Amino acid sequence: MSLTASDDTIAAIATAIAAGAGSVAIVRVSGPEAEAIGRVLFKPAGEQRWESHRVLYGHVHDPSSGELVDEVLLLLMRAPRSFTRETVVEFHGHGGLVAVQRLLQLVLAAGARRALPGEFSQRAVLHGRLDLTQAEAISELVCARSQRAAQLAVAGLDGGLQQRIDGLRQRLLDQLAELEARVDFEENLPPLDATAVQDALAQVQQELQQLVADGERARLLRDGARVAIVGRPNVGKSSLLNALSRSERAIVTDLPGTTRDLLDCDLVLQGVPITLLDTAGIRATTDRVEQLGIERSRSALAGADAVLLLFELSSGWNLDDQQLLETMPQGVPLLRVGNKADLAAPGAAAPDVVAISARHGQGLELLERELLRCCGHCSEGGSLQLALNQRQCDLAQAAAIAIERSLEAGRQQLPWDFWTIDLRDAARSLGEITGAEISEAVLDRVFSRFCIGK
Numbered sequence: 001m002s003l004t005a006s007d008d009t010i011a012a013i014a015t016a017i018a019a020g021a022g023s024v025a026i027v028r029v030s031g032p033e034a035e036a037i038g039r040v041l042f043k044p045a046g047e048q049r050w051e052s053h054r055v056l057y058g059h060v061h062d063p064s065s066g067e068l069v070d071e072v073l074l075l076l077m078r079a080p081r082s083f084t085r086e087t088v089v090e091f092h093g094h095g096g097l098v099a100v101q102r103l104l105q106l107v108l109a110a111g112a113r114r115a116l117p118g119e120f121s122q123r124a125v126l127h128g129r130l131d132l133t134q135a136e137a138i139s140e141l142v143c144a145r146s147q148r149a150a151q152l153a154v155a156g157l158d159g160g161l162q163q164r165i166d167g168l169r170q171r172l173l174d175q176l177a178e179l180e181a182r183v184d185f186e187e188n189l190p191p192l193d194a195t196a197v198q199d200a201l202a203q204v205q206q207e208l209q210q211l212v213a214d215g216e217r218a219r220l221l222r223d224g225a226r227v228a229i230v231g232r233p234n235v236g237k238s239s240l241l242n243a244l245s246r247s248e249r250a251i252v253t254d255l256p257g258t259t260r261d262l263l264d265c266d267l268v269l270q271g272v273p274i275t276l277l278d279t280a281g282i283r284a285t286t287d288r289v290e291q292l293g294i295e296r297s298r299s300a301l302a303g304a305d306a307v308l309l310l311f312e313l314s315s316g317w318n319l320d321d322q323q324l325l326e327t328m329p330q331g332v333p334l335l336r337v338g339n340k341a342d343l344a345a346p347g348a349a350a351p352d353v354v355a356i357s358a359r360h361g362q363g364l365e366l367l368e369r370e371l372l373r374c375c376g377h378c379s380e381g382g383s384l385q386l387a388l389n390q391r392q393c394d395l396a397q398a399a400a401i402a403i404e405r406s407l408e409a410g411r412q413q414l415p416w417d418f419w420t421i422d423l424r425d426a427a428r429s430l431g432e433i434t435g436a437e438i439s440e441a442v443l444d445r446v447f448s449r450f451c452i453g454k
């Protein structure tokens, strides 16, 4: 890669920060001044040598006042044996909010610059320690909300995606080399078997299309879905949230208008992370607080990937339910759910209604299955080994389309150089997936989505 990392020293808190949470916090420093900064701030207890890849124990003092700031472990990893391939110093101090922020301030005052989101990983990529797909997999692992999403991220971390894409790119480049040689020296070379080239290209294209399809299927596993439960007051929305999350998160009473504010709850259904939203029952009301709650219900609908429209099966689908259905946002998958089936006559539900009893836990398995289907989940997603993320899918798709144009040039028996233009585009797109061919602007865009300290 021709791009280079900037040569200053960067620092950030690499662990989550919250008062009272996390007994250890890490400040990570990377760059040519990392060790010098460590030596200014940290005093080892007793006789300890500053050796690479050894843990030192001691204290951090504020150099201006001499005040003791924290008791820490210091880990020195001299270049190139570190995550960024630069010299890295990690201060492992106490967690929480205050001490670690103070430590970072001292590191910055001693000459480091605050790292941008993803900047450590970006340096790791620029120094050839990771390829782009591996760096993205780290981010995906940290963000994973289900076991399946974590498994897919780990497969990427291992370099599986890079090898797969690099292999396909290599096969394109092999064909491209043959074709380009013919463009320049056709008369000196044995004739090229156009059918064999087309077969080879079609094979690469097909494998790319399969990867794109798998990536789409994995999207739900990785990104999850926001599901809003809506309906008239008292139909059992909060009871359903409690039943699905197996908790008593929401207040349930027999008074219509109980829920006033949005309530969310995270759960995992068959490996898919779901954020379930309980909303205020929608009805005409003069109560100001309830009106505000209803406005929030409506705005929750706007951001939902799927809607569960709940009604009372026992009293039947009525005009108010119908009116509510008609105000639902277009294009968002919706499931009609008839609650209080325990009070309804058997067989009361229409064929497109899922009958449940939130109070008695009846019909919930079917509801979960229908909900996942409604969100576009298919069970084969469980067997995926590798999955491209959205950025990678878009590039793989672009490569497949460019190959198609090249195949079309072949079908029209155009000269070799018409084939090569599109093949070069395809190879470039695949190179952008792994970072083998990438511009600084693209790199900055990818890493800006990472967390700080990564």
Ligand SMILES: Nc1nc2c(ncn2[C@@H]2O[C@H](COP(=O)(O)OP(=O)(O)OP(=O)(O)O)[C@@H](O)[C@H]2O)c(=O)[nH]1
Residues within 6 Å of the ligand: 231, 232, 233, 234, 235, 236, 237, 238, 239, 240, 251, 252, 253, 254, 255, 256, 257, 258, 259, 260, 279, 280, 281, 282, 339, 340, 341, 342, 343, 356, 357, 358, 359, 360
């Ligand atoms: N028999 C029966 N009662 C239920 C069932 N589900 C909920 N209920 C009762 O219906 C009443 C209303 O339940 P909630 O869950 O508070 O209803 P809601 O839709 O959240 O109501 P609002 O927040 O007011 O919009 C409570 O008394 C529940 O116990 C059910 O499946 N069967």
Ligand SMILES: [Mg+2]
Residues within 6 Å of the ligand: 237, 238, 239, 250, 251, 258, 259, 278, 279, 280, 281
């Ligand atoms: Mg409620």
